[in-house]
Amino acid sequence: MAKFLLYITLTISLLPFLAVSFSPESPTDRRVLVLLDDFAVKSSHSLFFDSLKSRGFELEFKLADDPNIGLQRYGQYLYDALVLFCPSVERFGGSINVASIADFVDSGHDLIIAADTNASDLIREISTETGVDFDENAAAMVIDHTGYAVSNTDGDHTLIASDDLIKSDAPVLFQGIGHSVNPANSLVLQVLAASPSAYSANPQSKLSNPPSLTGSAISLVSVIQARNNARIVVAGSLSMFSNRFFRSGVQKAGSSTKYQKSGNEEFLTELSKWVFHERGHLKAVNVRHHKVGESDEPAMYRINDDSDYSVEIYEWSGTSWEPYVANDVQLQFYMMSPYVLKTLSTDKKGLYSTSFKVPDVYGVFQFKVEYQRLGYTSLSLSKQIPVRPFRHNEYERFLPAAYPYYGASFSMMAGFFIFTVVHLYSK
Template structure:
């Protein structure tokens, strides 16, 4: 009995700890299911997995064809994110299929898909559902005879070095298949693209027809942010996540040389090539995974308030032509805490069928946004609406309904200045009638 009481006491003391650890205030995905073709990937890609684990993610590795795997149980999802490092899988095990993965994303969860030169039709179908189309040729790879790693100088130039994204310390090594973005999907964005000298083809055969994908139209890494703020990362190279490419210290050819002759000259004069201590893969993948898993660019809005100017209480109804103030606090998740979000493009609408008022909110640089405006001279049921969408950030959609009434009969001015001519005509008519009556009665 004493031991039972001791266990109950310990469990009760741990409840606050668990409630903090799994607080909904922390937006970061913590439970991650990683599906692989072979458990050897755990060691060959350990740097990438170690980076996730060090940031607090709980990784669970399963074979993609394991008959016991599933994304949900009793209607509840078991994981916050899904990583598909299984490019050659022909059929998922358990209850997982393309439809369940789409439902997983539609429920607000995140997804990483890494294909390869041997990508199966199943992985291609998953990518297509996300707005990405891999090269139809199953043997095609991205080839670049100018921007490639020197270690691949005598090879087929499929190990390319790309830095067509953001300023980075070193180019990213990529070896795999390219893809194009579906023009009908406005939510998919290109993050890492090939250079203008790249093309997609089978490196083991001669070109008989022009390649279907060429130049910067080839996307190497793409991302999607769904309308429900779920995030997706799609790439055609599983090896770019590997330890080998993250620690590669090979010389990398200079970018955008523009002519094969200059490229040959650089091969003759190695001192003109760029030397990097290691590739930019680790930095690139770490930062982009922070975005995918909501450690970056995640916004929340709190303390949405409105009231009349000079008052503090929120009224149940406004009157036309009232002066009011609307305010909201917006914060961004930094990976460890909520920090004030500072921007000058947050707007509020006072909306009924269409916006009657559109006002840009001013900020105090501490996350507090506010604006003052006059209620329009139209009565009805209005809404305060904030629809904030900025590239790279989760979207905010705030709305609050409020009725607007006209003046009551006792709230109008007794004599309106604009009606003085009408008042004068009425009294002049009465005075004229009185004078006419006197004159008519007493005149001979």
């Protein structure tokens, strides 16, 4: 008995620590596999890699054709994210191929693809699987005769200073190939687009036919957020991640402003925070519903009951979960179609709530919250609940709307009684 009491005492004393250890963890991917064409990229792009390491990521560098590489072992994935800095690889080593990378993303993991002018068919095929298509001309590069970066040599205007569709202190340097995105695909978004004067062609030869990609339809960097909240970045330039581009000064043609440092580091750091779920990641907890005036969740509702619904939504700030504040979170009370659609009000501390009257329809309903907002992970919440009609003894005994019928009935009985008396006792 004494040992048992000691065990209980120790367990109770450890409860606060257990509560901390089982608290919600960071959604950030920590184990990252980086596949390279050459280990020289590890040093030439060290600033980008160091920024990841400084934020707590565990990077494992492998050659793309290493025969021992694999994404999973015994059915368990070894990594949370994959970075492909190997644009010229013709065939992956080990068990990695296009299908295994697609399965990796389908399992909710994240991916960064950096292509280049020497992008292989393998890299192009993987990019096509994600929803973007690189220019089919293998020698093509993005050329811009008005939006290029000023340099000491005239060059071929393939070094582009882009500031379209981004918010950065300085233009971003880009040199590589362009790609197109399907405008009908709501999952793909241009993050860095070419200017209206840009086009995709071989800079070493004269144009014999109109270029297939022109203007702002050329995407330099695109992002994809899958329906399972896996995130993908596709860039047409490996050089834009390099130390040289990070440290290089930049002056856009036609502008007198010269920046001492390009916007590449700022842009790609923020982009990597997004793709690795350090930004824009939502979670929902404490989903509750109950009858007005009660606190316990009922097993079912009755038609015309008053119901309260609440949920707490938080956003990962990079270090902790912070209350998410928005005015577009909606609740559906759903059976085949929404019978009730209400916008949830928020206390700006993470709690969203609303009240409504259960419709005068019985069946199996669902409380549904389907929240999708650009740049944020989607939320899909549902709770099933049956709704029953009134029981026979729950109806009101006298309905105000039926008073005319009650009056008609009693007046008929009174009239019949008077008629009977008069008929029986009159001579």
